[in-house]
Amino acid sequence: MAVGKLFLIPSPIAEGDPDKIFSAVWKSDISHIRHFIAEDVRSARRFLSSLKVFPAIEELAFSVLNVNTPEAQMSALIKPLKEGIDVGLLSEAGCPGVADPGAGVVALAHDAGIRVVPLIGPSSIILALMASGLNGQNFSFHGYLPVDQHDLTNAIKRLEAESKSKGTTQIFIESPHRNNRLLQTLKKTLSSSTRLCVALDLSGPDEKILSKRLDQWPELELPKKPCLFLFGC
């Protein structure tokens, strides 16, 4: 029996019309899928419904995969694939498998000989990197930096030293309510010649991308919204 394919389906990263992001051909490529794995079923249902390519949203089957899903349950998630059924893996926002719990299922699929099909879509990390003016030939994404103020300052110093010696662009995120604390710590810690970029609401109506050398950074209050931070020497 032929096995199914695991489609990795990106979703929007900001408010707006999905027809701006996803082409008609892209949508028709996934319109045959009836089984989905998602972090949050409600928002996955809302997104798929907005694409207007599925006959009846009630007929779609959803399995949940989040940070609390035990590894033992993951193999159940790929069972339909082994039975020849195509499955779509969705992230809460952006690309599944990048900064979300999807990678474990993808690895299991590979080990079971199932073909994995990554689809093109929005990635806030790549959009921010493109727009930063920083080195895109060598970059690292770190997720969250430490919360403790002392550890945070040390982490920034270490990343800046690496950027100075290798040219690495350093990319990280922060919980929105700590955006301003992180920005102040970056301004206090980084050298005046380092370029710092802050990217807010990428691809959304309030998109704002600021990229300046530290000695030219303006006074700026960041909103409590998802934000990417990047710097490079």
Add this chain to the structure above:
Amino acid sequence: MAVGKLFLIPSPIAEGDPDKIFSAVWKSDISHIRHFIAEDVRSARRFLSSLKVFPAIEELAFSVLNVNTPEAQMSALIKPLKEGIDVGLLSEAGCPGVADPGAGVVALAHDAGIRVVPLIGPSSIILALMASGLNGQNFSFHGYLPVDQHDLTNAIKRLEAESKSKGTTQIFIESPHRNNRLLQTLKKTLSSSTRLCVALDLSGPDEKILSKRLDQWPELELPKKPCLFLFGC
């Protein structure tokens, strides 16, 4: 006088129908642009022409930006923007500013107070990361590893040690004629429990993504085609 906006326009990374990648809304958003900066004018013209949204391709103006463009000439590239004209920056393939010479122009635009607008499109790095099943919460892109065999082996050992201690997924590329040499060196150097992923012709008709622990890697001859390599512990 209002300044123009710098649009960062991704282009396809494989053969195929651009209507599969770019939505009608996406295309109409760039259809007013008449000034472009591109690595190779011929292929940029071919791509823009394939979108079928520009009235006459002969009326589009192109400036060249490649690895040989001296920094002094870069400021000439943003002159139309200062005069209020929107400009599109294109890469040879994929996202401008990522693994191409575009970042310099983007930084200049920021310094001149010009708004930078990154558009959503294909990134081989993100597609490979999504499809690898490797950790997407912490990853590094290194471009090319050293050519010298001794340095290459040492670089792989160093990256594997970092992956073991921090969980970093290591991503890199190679000149296609050296794909097999790199694969053999990875197989000889990495631990048996490390997962190695090879991604070929992403989003194209011959897409092939293999991701296995080293002790389960099959014998495999890689074609002389663009390929991404990823591993993680």
